[in-house]
Amino acid sequence: MLIPGLLCSPALWAAQISTLSDIADITIADHTRHASIPELAAAILAAAPPRFALAGLSMGGYIAYEIIRQAGDRVMRLVLLDTGARADPPERRQGRLELVRLAEREGAASAQRQLLPMLIHPQRLTDEALVAGIHANGDRHGGRGL
DSSP: OEEOOTTOOGGGGHHHHHHHTTTSOOOBOOOSSOSSHHHHHHHHHHHSOSSEEEEEETHHHHHHHHHHHHHGGGEEEEEEESOOSSOOOHHHHHHHHHHHHHHHHHOHHHHHHHHHHHHSOGGGTTOHHHHHHHHHHHHHHTTTTO
């Protein structure tokens, strides 16, 4: 079970799916249909097999922590990528809420442009192929799951 991060679609995991599909049944968790981390975790658990390996990127890692809290005995292996172990401090939470409002007002691409300098190294901001791929991923996501 792979859980994308904020503003990420299942395309985020294309390389992993291609590489691992011959040795694992891979599912991309839908992190777009509920308003809270506990609700997202419960929905993912409802769709998951009885035992599974789990990987979460960024916000997907927060969801993975909640999955462990709700049903840790079902998770055989855990991979956490670019995520934190503590709840966001109030100022970071406020920043996320502002991104949600921006995405609602101007679309996911606006929120993604604001996030881009935090997602990739400053020297890669001019890498047109990388930036285009990130924007395409966000466009496919469409702002769901913010």
